[in-house]
Amino acid sequence: MEHIADTIRKLKKEKNAVILAHYYQNLEVQKVADYVGDSFGLAKEAMEAKEDIIVFCGVHFMAESAKILNPDKKVLLPVPSAGCPMADMVTRQDVLALKDRYPQAAAVCYVNSSAEVKGVCDIACTSSNAVKVVAGLPNRQIIFVPDQNLGSYVAGRLPEKEFIPFTGFCPTHHRITVQELLEAKKAHPGAPVLVHPECEKQVTDLADFAGSTKQIIDYTLESDQKEFIIGTEMGVVDYLKDIQPEKTYHVMSQRLICPDMKKTGLEEVLHVLRTEENEVVMEPQLIHDAYQCLTRMMELS
Ligand code: SF4
DSSP, X not given: OHHHHHHHHHHHHHTTEEEEEXXXXXXXXXXXXXXXXXXXXXXXXXXXXXXXXXXXXXXXXXXXXXXXXXXTSEEEOSOTTOOOTTGGGOOHHHHHHHHHHOTTSEEEEESSSOHHHHHTSSEEEOTTTHHHHHHTOSOSEEEEESBHHHHHHHHHHOTTSEEEOOOBOOHHHHTOXXXXXXXXXXXXXXXXXXXXXXXXXXXXXXXXXXXXXXHHHHHHHHOSOSEEEEESOTHHHHHHHHHOXXXXXXXXXXXXXXXXXXXOOHHHHHHHHHHOOSBOOOOHHHHHHHHHXXXXXXXXX
């Protein structure tokens, strides 16, 4: 493994490439990345990347966002089949139908959506800035796609807005039950429960803290407590154990694993670096339309 990692590091320099990885990636992939982050942090890094090639270790919509924000770069997705089931739950037609029905509403898409969906939405958001983004919009009515749970989390914090929710969900976070949370609390008494707002409302309501992946990480870094129950994808636990080994982290459920995020290994990263295959290619018009949606979010955040 270390041999492959060394080859990747060498090749990355030779090809003037940068490797970006999501916190949910396998730890071996996180270790060869130049930057590990959540959707917002990764979008920012991609936008500012100076290298010729961006190897994006994540899922398809993230690599698409990198291409939209920095279209002159070659963006490579190591495993093209790594998608996001939640992003696939909403289509451009769904958004257009909602806009027809609610012409006064602003259309907000979670960044976990396709470029086509972004192309017809007014603004994107991530789980770390969703409340701020929606609060900053002049519209009272808000179409929010695709995540029903993040939508309900934001709606709960902005009662002055009228939310027109959608039915999408993240299969990894949505299936976590109150029972699992209570069992984790019983097994680790006193440890705060930190969950992602992609979990159902009854789960986030019982947690000590709900926030984006980065906000969960920051909570553990800033807290005096030594033990935490983590209610998001288990790659975050791997990341935390690596950067802050003196503290203890318990994943809330062994089911907190995103199969798509785990498709990428070192072999796949090395392969795209060598061959430059699996490039993200998009129509210029689509890049243009989706760019507005993403950059409005970056400006507001
Ligand atoms: S964890 Fe959920 S939202 Fe994130 S990529 Fe996997 S399925 Fe999509």
